[in-house]
Structures are given as structure tokens and as C-alpha cells.
Amino acid sequence: MDGLNIRRRMAEERWSALMSGAESVFFVGAATCGMAAGAEAVIDRLERDIARYGLNARVIRAGCLGPCCFEPIMIVRRQGLPECCYGPVDADAAGSILERHVMGGELCPEWSLGVMTAEGYGDIPSFWDHPMMRGQVRRVLVNCGVIDPEDPDHYLARGGYLGLERALGMTPEAVIEEVLASGLRGRGGAGFPTGKKWQFARAAEGSPKYLICNADEGDPGAFMNRSLLEGDPHAVLEGMLIAGYAIGASEGYIYCRAEYPLAIRRLERAIEQMRELGVLGERILGTDFSFDLHIKQGAGAFVCGEETALIASIEGLRGMPRPKPPFPAQRGLWGKPTVIQNVETLGNLPHILRNGAAWFAEVGTPQSRGTKTFALAGKVARTGLIEVPLGTPLRQIVMEIGGGMVSGKAPKAVQTGGPSGGCIPAEKFDLPVDYESLGAAGSIMGSGGMIVLDEDSCMVDIARYFLTFTQQESCGKCVPCRIGTRAMLQLLENISKGQGRPEDLRQLEEIAETVKMGSLCGLGQTAPNPVLTTLRYFRNEYEEHIEKSQCAAFACRKLVWYRIDPDRCKGCGVCLRVCPAEAIEGEKGEPHRIIDEKCIHCGTCVTACPPSSAAIYRESGDLKRIEARRQLASTVS
Amino acid sequence: MSENSSAEGAAVVQEIVAAFPSGRGSLIPILQEIQRRQGYISPEALKALERLTGISATEAYGVATFYTQFRFTRPGRHKIQVCNGTACHVRGGAQVLEELERRLGISVGQTTPDGQFSLERVACLGCCALSPVVAVDGKVYAGMTPKKVPGVLREYAAQATQSARQEK
Numbered sequence: 001m002d003g004l005n006i007r008r009r010m011a012e013e014r015w016s017a018l019m020s021g022a023e024s025v026f027f028v029g030a031a032t033c034g035m036a037a038g039a040e041a042v043i044d045r046l047e048r049d050i051a052r053y054g055l056n057a058r059v060i061r062a063g064c065l066g067p068c069c070f071e072p073i074m075i076v077r078r079q080g081l082p083e084c085c086y087g088p089v090d091a092d093a094a095g096s097i098l099e100r101h102v103m104g105g106e107l108c109p110e111w112s113l114g115v116m117t118a119e120g121y122g123d124i125p126s127f128w129d130h131p132m133m134r135g136q137v138r139r140v141l142v143n144c145g146v147i148d149p150e151d152p153d154h155y156l157a158r159g160g161y162l163g164l165e166r167a168l169g170m171t172p173e174a175v176i177e178e179v180l181a182s183g184l185r186g187r188g189g190a191g192f193p194t195g196k197k198w199q200f201a202r203a204a205e206g207s208p209k210y211l212i213c214n215a216d217e218g219d220p221g222a223f224m225n226r227s228l229l230e231g232d233p234h235a236v237l238e239g240m241l242i243a244g245y246a247i248g249a250s251e252g253y254i255y256c257r258a259e260y261p262l263a264i265r266r267l268e269r270a271i272e273q274m275r276e277l278g279v280l281g282e283r284i285l286g287t288d289f290s291f292d293l294h295i296k297q298g299a300g301a302f303v304c305g306e307e308t309a310l311i312a313s314i315e316g317l318r319g320m321p322r323p324k325p326p327f328p329a330q331r332g333l334w335g336k337p338t339v340i341q342n343v344e345t346l347g348n349l350p351h352i353l354r355n356g357a358a359w360f361a362e363v364g365t366p367q368s369r370g371t372k373t374f375a376l377a378g379k380v381a382r383t384g385l386i387e388v389p390l391g392t393p394l395r396q397i398v399m400e401i402g403g404g405m406v407s408g409k410a411p412k413a414v415q416t417g418g419p420s421g422g423c424i425p426a427e428k429f430d431l432p433v434d435y436e437s438l439g440a441a442g443s444i445m446g447s448g449g450m451i452v453l454d455e456d457s458c459m460v461d462i463a464r465y466f467l468t469f470t471q472q473e474s475c476g477k478c479v480p481c482r483i484g485t486r487a488m489l490q491l492l493e494n495i496s497k498g499q500g501r502p503e504d505l506r507q508l509e510e511i512a513e514t515v516k517m518g519s520l521c522g523l524g525q526t527a528p529n530p531v532l533t534t535l536r537y538f539r540n541e542y543e544e545h546i547e548k549s550q551c552a553a554f555a556c557r558k559l560v561w562y563r564i565d566p567d568r569c570k571g572c573g574v575c576l577r578v579c580p581a582e583a584i585e586g587e588k589g590e591p592h593r594i595i596d597e598k599c600i601h602c603g604t605c606v607t608a609c610p611p612s613s614a615a616i617y618r619e620s621g622d623l624k625r626i627e628a629r630r631q632l633a634s635t636v637s
Numbered sequence: 638m639s640e641n642s643s644a645e646g647a648a649v650v651q652e653i654v655a656a657f658p659s660g661r662g663s664l665i666p667i668l669q670e671i672q673r674r675q676g677y678i679s680p681e682a683l684k685a686l687e688r689l690t691g692i693s694a695t696e697a698y699g700v701a702t703f704y705t706q707f708r709f710t711r712p713g714r715h716k717i718q719v720c721n722g723t724a725c726h727v728r729g730g731a732q733v734l735e736e737l738e739r740r741l742g743i744s745v746g747q748t749t750p751d752g753q754f755s756l757e758r759v760a761c762l763g764c765c766a767l768s769p770v771v772a773v774d775g776k777v778y779a780g781m782t783p784k785k786v787p788g789v790l791r792e793y794a795a796q797a798t799q800s801a802r803q804e805k
Contacts, residue, residue, distance in 0.1 A: 036764045036777035068766030221723030223763035258669070258706055259762060261775065299665055299704035302760065316664035318703040375765055377724035383766035415723065449765075451723045465726050469760070475703075580739055602735060607783050 008156045015157030023056050024102045027075040030061035031230040037071035045091035049098050063231020065145025068384035078102050083116035085127045132382045139371050140347045141387045144231030152273040155234040163353030167242045168287050175246040181357035183369035188342030189446040191435040200329040201247040204337035209249040212340040215256035218302040219418030222449035224373040225343035227385045229263035233270040239346030244291045257298040302473035306521045307340045320475045321521035365391035368434035378451035381406045395429035405454045413453045417446025419466045420526030422533025442533040458555035459538040464492040466530040481524030484515035496556040498549035550621040557601040561619045566591035568615035575605035643681050650685040677708045713748040713755035715793045718772040722761030730769035736783035
């Protein structure tokens with residue numbers, strides 16, 4: 001292990017030079033999310049200005065720090081000043097910050113999210129006291145956004161591969177004991193105890209054994225794994241080595257979805273670097289443990305997140321699941337014992353081995369220990385990737401970390417667990433987020449997607465959305481899932497078009513139970529959850545759709561009618577020109593009118609109407625009822 | 638496809654197959670590489686694959702059609718992917734898609750007659766915090782609205798005329 005220790009000492013020296021040297025450093029969040037927000041323009045500007053002024057400074061492309069809503073985001077380090085986090089910054093702001101912070105030696109409060117020290121600095125508070133960061137515990141994400149993910153020295157200097165070293169000094173059985181004692185449960189969604197899975201695989205007969213990292217993050221609305229792989233790839237790979245050693249595997253696969261090209265690139269680079277460091281290949285760090293890694297790109301099939309389907313896909317087959325048992329731990333890839341772990345589970349392992357099981361269990365609840373990352377998105381004000389202790393109340397996540405609704409309206413529900421999960425209503429926001437509580441509420445923890453919904457979200461529409469997804473992604477192998485999801489979707493579509501019947505709700509529940517009980521794999525067994533939870537908590541919305549043809553959230557398009565307020569309409573003709581259905585009539589300068597019979601409910605006119613007029617509004621419900629209501633109103637007035 | 642380019646295509650497939658270890662496990666990576674190099678999986682490529690690997694064209698086609706990544710028609714010069722993830726859905730992704738369909742005059746899964754744009758819907762691009770998003774040739778546009786659609790399309794249409802001019 002001497003080689004690695006020498007390299008680590010060098011890495012530590014490089015890191016401390018970077019952290020305290022005369023050279024200034026810009027860590028720019030350049031993960032997929034940062035790039036989408038415009039990080040490239042910021043980086044261009046910084047590099048140009050550094051060259052123009054001849055500064056002793058450089059730009060590092062870091063991963064995502066988490067608060068995606070403030071992207072493009074950057075941390076600036078300059079000798080004599082505390083590190084400061086800025087965001088959102090565009091190219092011009094970056095130029096000003098470079099001049100004032102780096103050249104002028106002063107912080108720039110107008111863009112500041114906080115200084116990176118525990119205490120504030122003058123008027124500028126600590127970044128960790130920002131309402132989005134307070135309450136978070138960063139363990140898995142500790143390196144994301146603050147290191148160069150393509151420089152292995154950064155990882156090494158911050159304790160990287162110490163967990164592996166410690167594991168290799170123990171027997172595999174002792175490593176399994178340590179992980180069992182920590183209470184770590186699978187972060188992919190089901191929450192099976194990781195150590196137990198390893199015991200099965202270790203005891204299973206057959207050789208070689210395989211370890212697979214499931215990075216096929218297929219839940220729409222989830223990006224935890226992408227962020228971790230882009231921001232700290234070595235942590236996941238170190239976790240794979242530890243798991244591989246514990247179960248006695250000699251080969252590992254990373255099954256990563258093709259939609260994550262940057263994550264794949266970072267993994268490929270990290271694997272090369274691991275060979276240089278001597279932590280991959282034959283006789284790792286001079287021990288008897290040999291291990292090699294391959295990357296397999298997913299080809300776009302949600303069901304391949306299911307273990308046996310994933311294995312079929314690696315074997316070059318259609319990605320269809322098969323009945324269990326035998327479990328993959330007994331007979332998996334190529335018929336050999338195989339353990340499949342989620343990215344985040346693996347990302348926890350280096351910390352557990354480095355700091356011990358007791359440290360890991362310090363946070364969380366007795367049943368659900370440690371932290372969990374969540375992709376917070378939807379109608380919430382502050383969106384991004386967060387990490388909180390398990391057991392944190394939903395309310396704290398949505399209202400404090402997320403800052404409430406972006407619209408200022410009341411929250412309605414949180415959707416957890418993606419297509420396999422359910423909607424938890426606002427009145428249950430005191431629920432602690434752990435495996436058992438979410439399960440009891442009819443949802444699941446899932447891999448960590450958390451979509452916040454407000455009053456403008458229609459729960460029938462949400463159920464229909466997820467069923468559309470699961471119905472399309474159902475592989476078709478077993479009947480309950482193939483036919484059942486289609487039947488449920490048909491009923492939901494009818495309801496969202498105002499063609500539902502009162503008896504449809506009972507029928508939906510019946511089919512849902514059958515699909516849950518009878519499906520072959522997790523996809524089908526959990527597909528009814530979005531329907532069942534919305535029926536349980538928001539039945540009145542279904543009834544409104546059925547009885548009144550009304551969608552109060554204006555989300556079910558066929559139930560929305562557009563109206564032009566004649567008092568506000570100036571007759572500019574913009575809506576008339578953009579209407580794809582020629583459903584608007586009126587003379588120039590005169591109030592226009594929408595012809596309901598022709599209207600295709602697309603809403604283009606609303607977007608087109610100039611804000612100064614804002615003459616178009618929406619109504620929902622049965623046309624006859626709307627007309628009756630209007631006449632009543634005019635008689636009264 | 639002319640005979641010449643067909644032979645060329647077969648040579649590319651041969652090169653790709655040779656670069657992967659033999660065995661069934663390489664089928665999907667090979668198909669992915671064929672699509673990366675040729676833009677889509679053509680019947681000719683599947684026939685070449687059959688000759689080289691012994692995996693029948695129907696078998697390979699059966700595997701390829703299971704996965705949404707694979708396409709079997711020639712794609713447009715620019716690939717537009719509209720995210721249909723949950724966050725994008727609740728923030729109006731469907732309206733953005735419809736505006737694209739209207740502007741381009743094609744439906745999802747199709748290519749414009751001039752071969753400039755093809756339009757796809759993807760499950761999730763993983764940029765949920767910036768929803769709704771659209772990616773053109775891998776470049777992600779955040780916070781999309783129907784109103785921003787023409788501007789994004791113009792960026793690429795302008796590019797196309799520019800490169801056509803340069804070619805002249």
C-alpha cells in the first residue's frame with residue numbers, strides 16, 4: 001500500500017497548495033445541470049479574463065453543489081479571503097466577481113450565497129446557514145461541487161480510498177459485519193439491508209461472482225445518481241471495490257443509462273486513473289484481491305432498473321425480468337452469483353469503512369439509518385439535489401429547504417418514488433421520510449425523486465402521467481402488468497376527458513389491486529401506487545372530473561375552455577394569427593371571440609396574448625353548466 | 638442506399654464488430670456503436686452483423702426494438718430531445734413539445750422533410766431542477782416555454798444556412 005500512501009501525500013500537498021496558495025481558483029459547477037444553466041459561458045469569460053489580466057488563477061470544472069436553482073454557481077477561492085459561493089452568475093457577473101473578488105480583494109454580496117466557512121464573514125452569512133443548506137447533512141455528496149472530479153488527487157487528498165485500504169486489512173466477513181452493523185439499506189428504493197444481500201452472495205456457490213452498479217436511473221424526475229457520478233465518480237467506484245471484496249467478486253459492471261453522457265465520460269476517466277493508482281486490476285494494493293470494471297450503457301428501457309431485467313440486458317438480450325427465486329445473489333449474470341447495488345448505496349460504503357458503522361448510524365432513525373439524497377423538483381421554489389438524515393419530516397424538506405412553492409400558492413402534495421411511488425398530501429407533511437413511514441402512507445422511498453405539487457397540479461393528471469409511463473415501459477412479459485396498466489390508463493384517460501363514469505373509480509381500484517398482486521416484477525407490482533394514493537387522498541378530484549367535467553387545476557386539457565374578456569381585448573389579432581385551429585374570430589380593433597366547437601384546447605392563444613392586455617382566461621367544466629352559471633351571474637347583476 | 642455506400646456501411650460494421658469481444662454480451666454495445674457511427678440501425682447493418690457474428694438479423698432486430706434508444710430510420714441533422722420527465726411534465730413540457738411539433742410540422746419520432754431536424758421524446762434528461770428542458774444535439778436548454786421555441790430553432794436553422802454557404 002506504500003505506493004498509494006506516497007501518492008496520497010503528494011495529493012495532500014497539491015490540495016493544500018490549491019486551498020491556501022497564491023493562485024486563485026474558480027470552482028464552477030459544470031455538471032449537466034450547470035451546463036444547461038449556462039456554465040460554459042461563465043467558464044469562457046473567466047478564462048478569457050484570466051488571460052487578459054495575466055492573473056495567477058484558474059478555473060476548475062466541478063460537479064454540482066446541489067442548489068441547482070442558483071446555477072450557474074461558482075465557488076471562488078483567493079488568498080486572504082474566505083471562500084465564497086456565488087450564484088446565479090452569468091458571464092458578466094463572473095467578470096465583475098473576477099475583478100472585485102480576485103483582483104480587488106473584496107467579496108461581492110449581491111451575488112453571494114454565502115461564505116464556505118462555518119461562520120459568516122462580515123455581513124455575508126455562511127453558505128451552510130443558507131435556508132436551502134441548513135438541515136442538510138452532506139456525507140455522500142461531501143465532494144460534489146468542491147473538487148475536480150477528473151483529478152484523482154483531489155479525491156485522495158480528501159480521504160479517498162482510505163475506506164478501501166481499511167477494508168482490505170479486514171477479512172471479507174468482517175467487512176460484511178461492519179456494513180450490517182451500520183444498518184445501511186439499499187438506496188435504489190426497496191431498502192433491503194446491504195450487508196444481508198452480501199452474506200447471501202458470499203455464501204452462494206459458483207465462481208466467478210459479479211458485482212453490478214445499477215446506474216440506470218430511470219425514474220423520471222430523479223437525478224441523484226447522475227449528480228454523484230458526475231461530481232465524485234471515484235467514491236462510487238471505491239464503493240464497488242469494497243463491495244466486490246466483501247462478496248468475493250472479481251469483476252464488476254456499471255450499468256449506466258446512455259442519457260448520461262457526461263457521467264459515462266467521468267467514469268471512463270476515473271477507471272483509467274484507478275489503474276494508475278494501483279487500485280484496479282491484479283493484486284490490488286499488493287493484496288490477493290483482484291478486480292476489474294466494465295461500463296455497459298443502458299439503451300433506454302425503464303424495466304432494466306429491475307435486477308433480473310438488467311442482467312438480461314447485459315447478457316445482450318431483451319431486458320425482460322424473470323421470476324425470483326433464484327435471486328441474483330444465487331444465480332445472476334451468466335448464471336453466477338451477482339450482487340446489484342444502487343449508485344448511492346455504493347457511495348455510502350467508503351464513508352462507512354473509513355469512519356465505522358457507529359459513525360454512520362449517528363444520524364437517521366433506528367430502522368432507516370444514515371442520510372438520503374433527494375432530487376427536489378417540481379413546483380417548489382428552491383430546486384436541486386439535497387442530502388438529509390433519514391427521518392427528516394417532509395415539511396422541513398418542502399417548506400424550509402425547498403422554500404415553499406415558487407408560485408406562492410399552497411402546496412398540495414409530494415410525489416415520491418417516481419412511477420413506483422405515490423402522492424403524499426400536504427396534510428401529511430409531518431411524516432418523517434424513512435422507508436417504513438413512506439410505505440405506510442402508500443408511497444415508497446424509491447431512489448429519491450421528490451416532485452412537489454401545488455394547487456395548479458391536477459392529481460388525476462399526475463396519475464395519468466405515471467400510468468402512461470408505466471404502460472409504455474411495461475415489457476409485456478406478464479399479463480397483469482401488460483393488460484392491467486393499459487386498462488387503468490384507459491379509465492384515467494376517459495376521466496381526464498370528462499368521459500368517466502362513477503363506477504370507474506371502483507374498477508380502477510380493483511384492477512390496481514390485481515396488478516399489484518399478480519405482476520412478475522417490481523415495475524408492475526408498484527405501477528398502481530400513483531393511482532391508489534391519489535384515489536386515497538384526492539378522491540374528490542376524481543369525482544369532480546367525473547361528475548362536473550371539471551379540472552380545477554386546468555391541467556386536463558380537454559376540460560379547459562378559453563375565453564376572451566371583451567373589456568380587456570384590444571383586438572390586436574395576435575391570438576387569431578397563432579391559433580392553429582382557426583378557432584378565433586373578430587375584426588381588427590374589435591374584441592375577439594373563441595369558437596368552442598373548433599378549439600383544440602392547446603392554450604397557444606394565452607401565451608400569445610400580450611401581457612398588457614392579458615385578455616384570455618380559462619374556465620373548466622361542463623359547457624352547459626358554465627353557460628348556465630354565466631346567465632345566472634348576468635341576471636343577478 | 639446506393640451500392641457503394643452500402644458496401645461502405647458493411648465495412649464500418651465489420652470494423653465495429655472486430656473492436657468488441659466476441660459473445661452475446663457485446664450485441665447491444667455493437668448496436669450502440671453502429672448507431673453512433675451511422676445514425677441509425679439499417680437493414681444492411683443488421684445483415685452485415687448476421688454474417689459477422691452469427692446472430693440472426695431478426696434476433697438482433699428483436700433486441701434493438703426492445704430499447705427506445707435505437708432508431709431504424711435515418712435521423713435529421715439536428716436531434717431535438719424533449720424531456721418528458723415528471724418535473725418537466727408538471728411545468729409544461731407537453732406544451733413545449735406541441736409547439737415544436739407545430740413549428741416543425743412533424744410529430745414526435747419523425748424527421749423534417751428537409752432532413753434538418755428530428756424530434757424525440759425522452760423519459761428524463763436528469764435536469765429536473767431546471768425544467769422544462771429540451772436538448773438539441775446534446776445541448777440542454779433550461780426553463781423552456783412555447784415562446785422560446787422559435788429562438789432555439791433559429792439558432793440551428795441559421796447554422797445550417799451558414800454551413801451550406803461555407804460548403805459553397
